[in-house]
Amino acid sequence: MIKKLICLALVLVCVCSVSFATNVPTQAEAYNRIIAMKTKYPEGTPWSGRHYYSWNGGTYGGASACMGFAMLLSDAAFGHLPARNIYPTSGNPIEISDLRVGDILRLPGHSTVVLEKHSDYIIIGEGNWEGRVHWGRKITAAQVRRATYYTTRYPEGYVEPAPAKATVDMVIDGKTVSVSDIAGHWAQEHIKACLTSGLLSVSEEGKNVYFKPDEASSRAQIVTALWRAKGSPKVKENCLFPDVTEDWCRDAVTWAASEGIVTGISKTEFAPNAPVSREALATIMFRLAGNSEKGADLSSFSDAESVSAFAKAGLSWAVGEGIISGKNGLLAPQGTTTRAELSAMIVRFSIALSRA
Numbered sequence: 141m142i143k144k145l146i147c148l149a150l151v152l153v154c155v156c157s158v159s160f161a162t163n164v165p166t167q168a169e170a171y172n173r174i175i176a177m178k179t180k181y182p183e184g185t186p187w188s189g190r191h192y193y194s195w196n197g198g199t200y201g202g203a204s205a206c207m208g209f210a211m212l213l214s215d216a217a218f219g220h221l222p223a224r225n226i227y228p229t230s231g232n233p234i235e236i237s238d239l240r241v242g243d244i245l246r247l248p249g250h251s252t253v254v255l256e257k258h259s260d261y262i263i264i265g266e267g268n269w270e271g272r273v274h275w276g277r278k279i280t281a282a283q284v285r286r287a288t289y290y291t292t293r294y295p296e297g298y299v300e301p302a303p304a305k306a307t308v309d310m311v312i313d314g315k316t317v318s319v320s321d322i323a324g325h326w327a328q329e330h331i332k333a334c335l336t337s338g339l340l341s342v343s344e345e346g347k348n349v350y351f352k353p354d355e356a357s358s359r360a361q362i363v364t365a366l367w368r369a370k371g372s373p374k375v376k377e378n379c380l381f382p383d384v385t386e387d388w389c390r391d392a393v394t395w396a397a398s399e400g401i402v403t404g405i406s407k408t409e410f411a412p413n414a415p416v417s418r419e420a421l422a423t424i425m426f427r428l429a430g431n432s433e434k435g436a437d438l439s440s441f442s443d444a445e446s447v448s449a450f451a452k453a454g455l456s457w458a459v460g461e462g463i464i465s466g467k468n469g470l471l472a473p474q475g476t477t478t479r480a481e482l483s484a485m486i487v488r489f490s491i492a493l494s495r496a
Contacts, residue, residue, distance in 0.1 A: 164298060170217040170242035171255060174265060177216050181209075183275055187267035197223030197293060207251040209267020210244045214253065217242040218293035225291050233285035236262060240300075244291040247283065310336050317342065321350050327480035334483040339365045353480035360389040360412035361479070362421060363402055365486055366428060367392035381410035401427045419451035419473035421482070422464055425489050426454030436460035441471045448473065458485075461492040 165173065181187070187209050194202035195211035196219065203211055214223070228234050236257055239245065243254045245264070256263035260281045267273050306323035309316055310332055319342060322331050331351055334340040340361070343350045367373070375394045381404055384393045393410055396402040401424055404410045416424075426432070435456030438444040447455055455473060458464040463485050467475065477485075 164221065164294060165217060165242075166300060166303075167241035168303075170240075173217045174213050174242060174253065174255065177213060178275060181267075181273045183273065185273040186271060187273050188271050189268070191267070196220045197291070199223045199225055199291065203251075206266060206268040207244075207246075209273065210251040210253050212267075213265055214242060214244055214291070214293060221293040221295075223291050223293050224296065225289050227289045228287070234287045234290055236260070236281050236284055239284070239290060240292065240294055242293065245279075245284065246288050246290060247279070248286060248288065252277075252279070308332065312336060312342070313338070317349055319351050320348050322353055325353050325480060327353060327484045330484040330487045331480060333487050334365070339368045339486060340479070340483060351479065353483075354478050356415035356476045357421075357479050357482040358413045359402070359410065359416055360384070360386070360393065362416050362424065362477070362482060363396040364389045364392040365482065366401070366424070367395050369486065369490065370395075370428075380404070380408070381412075382408060384410050384412050386412070396424075399428075415476045417474050418464060418467075418471070418477050418481070419448055419455050421477045421485060422458035423451045423454030425463060425485070426457045429457070429489075429493060432457055434460055438471065441466060441469070443470045443472065446473055447471065461488070463488040463492060 187205075189205040191208055192202060192204040193208035193212045196215050197211065200207075200211075202208065226234075226238070234245075236259075239254050239257060239262065241254055241257065245252050245254055245262075250266070250269070252264040252266040254262050255265050255275070262279050262284065264277050264279055265273075265275050266277065269277070305320050307318040307320050308323050308328065309318050311317070312335055319331075319335070322328050325331065331340070331353060335342065335351070340351075343352060372391070373395055375391050375398065377394055377398055379390050379394045380397060381393060384390050389412060393402075393412065397404065397410075405414070431453070435453065436459040438447065438452075438456055438459060451473060455464065455471065459471075464471070
């Protein structure tokens with residue numbers, strides 16, 4: 141058993157070593173690995189020509205003083221990845237845009253490591269600056285242009301991978317799902333409530349799951365969400381609209397039409413994929429709530445006069461109940477309802493009904 145554990149440990153060490161040696165870190169990873177060295181070499185640590193470092197980059201066997209410390213930080217970030225020296229060409233000095241985090245920048249008489257890149261300066265880590273380790277000095281773009289060369293461990297043609305988008309984990313239909321495009325969105329909590337309760341759904345594209353909060357809500361999506369919120373009541377009638385061909389929304393459309401909540405755009409056409417305006421959604425919810433006589437004065441909104449005649453009562457009620465609020469100070473009644481707005485309005489609608 142002990143021999144097996146030793147063999148397993150050796151295999152893991154080899155795997156980890158190969159992985160580190162062959163995988164190029166992102167700039168964020170390189171930064172974190174370098175900054176971790178501050179624990180061992182804090183600000184002001186003595187470092188001079190007496191300190192020699194043998195490095196793994198391959199362009200040199202090693203060095204002392206400032207270059208030795210630069211090599212040490214480079215190995216911390218890149219392991220055994222090979223290095224390349226890049227020299228400026230005639231009339232084309234080194235620019236900040238040429239550099240990446242972890243590159244060794246050879247300034248006149250001094251070697252440094254790039255820690256941060258900004259539009260007109262970089263932040264560096266360095267050894268043997270006045271005989272000591274120093275973190276955080278600023279080097280201007282003009283100083284960078286005077287560099288004699290830089291050394292990089294990133295392979296030629298390397299493209300930095302796009303950073304992974306933050307996801308929000310939630311349980312949908314009994315499964316934990318990571319939704320890719322709602323983290324930090326103003327309607328995040330409303331969206332989560334609608335997804336976990338099954339009122340709205342997500343889209344799967346390969347391994348990613350999206351809600352698409354800023355896409356327009358369709359007529360089919362809206363009536364289906366409201367139908368589910370009412371407990372998905374069974375319908376006896378057949379759907380009157382031949383253009384409603386999807387099973388997921390057919391019962392919802394039939395229910396909404398039979399209840400007089402939504403009508404077709406003609407006797408035979410529902411237009412399930414057509415977008416819905418903010419005033420139209422307010423009117424749909426107003427009808428579903430029972431055409432309450434309560435309402436708010438809309439005159440405080442500068443675009444109140446643009447509300448359609450059919451929607452005035454419904455929009456007034458929705459504003460009074462807090463279901464719709466201003467959008468940059470406007471009602472924007474003819475504005476398309478996004479999926480994020482739909483989720484927020486459904487949650488607020490449920491709260492309004494609980495108060496009734």
